[in-house]
Amino acid sequence: MNNSLKDLRAERGWSQAHLAELLDVSRQTVISIENGKYDPSLPLAFRIARVFGQPIEAIFQEDEA
Amino acid sequence: MNNSLKDLRAERGWSQAHLAELLDVSRQTVISIENGKYDPSLPLAFRIARVFGQPIEAIFQEDEA
DNA sequence: TTTAAAGGTAAAGCACGCTTTACAAAGGAG
DNA sequence: CTCCTTTGTAAAGCGTGCTTTACCTTTAAA
Numbered sequence: 428m429n430n431s432l433k434d435l436r437a438e439r440g441w442s443q444a445h446l447a448e449l450l451d452v453s454r455q456t457v458i459s460i461e462n463g464k465y466d467p468s469l470p471l472a473f474r475i476a477r478v479f480g481q482p483i484e485a486i487f488q489e490d491e492a
Numbered sequence: 493m494n495n496s497l498k499d500l501r502a503e504r505g506w507s508q509a510h511l512a513e514l515l516d517v518s519r520q521t522v523i524s525i526e527n528g529k530y531d532p533s534l535p536l537a538f539r540i541a542r543v544f545g546q547p548i549e550a551i552f553q554e555d556e557a
Numbered sequence: 558t559t560t561a562a563a564g565g566t567a568a569a570g571c572a573c574g575c576t577t578t579a580c581a582a583a584g585g586a587g
Numbered sequence: 588c589t590c591c592t593t594t595g596t597a598a599a600g601c602g603t604g605c606t607t608t609a610c611c612t613t614t615a616a617a
Contacts, residue, residue, distance in 0.1 A: 464604095507593060
């Protein structure tokens with residue numbers, strides 16, 4: 428799974444720490460998701476979508492075959 | 493997280509075993525998600541959405557406050 | 558030059574997502 | 588009644604999602 432978290436966050440001028448607060452997760456979690464270490468849980472994906480005002484499918488993309 | 497998996501599956505007349513095959517997961521996984529034992533991973537949520545031809549947000553709903 | 562903010566890595570620990578195997582109960586078909 | 592399908596539970600095992608703490612590097616401001 429790819430995601431555009433880093434871009435969306437940059438567009439808004441938010442730090443990783445600030446985004447982590449908005450999402451109610453640790454800064455480590457934001458770093459790990461942005462850098463593709465793992466995918467968020469579904470509930471967290473919903474919070475991310477809400478924070479950025481976009482559908483989940485607009486932020487996360489399945490790896491192409 | 494609530495989901496309408498059971499209804500969507502019933503509408504199509506599929507067994508849990510058949511849906512599990514379509515999603516490439518075990519039958520146990522389908523049962524557990526339908527019965528709310530846990531939420532699917534994000535990649536699996538994408539496959540579920542694709543199988544039913546609906547956006548993730550149409551199938552899964554965050555618990556209301 | 559010192560300080561602070563921002564991004565990153567590492568490692569240990571816990572809970573959850575998913576697997577496999579096995580067993581059980583209910584309903585319909587023969 | 589017997590057989591098969593469907594749904595469900597239980598339990599053990601593995602990898603991942605997320606946490607906390609600690610430390611490092613780069614950049615910019617005082």
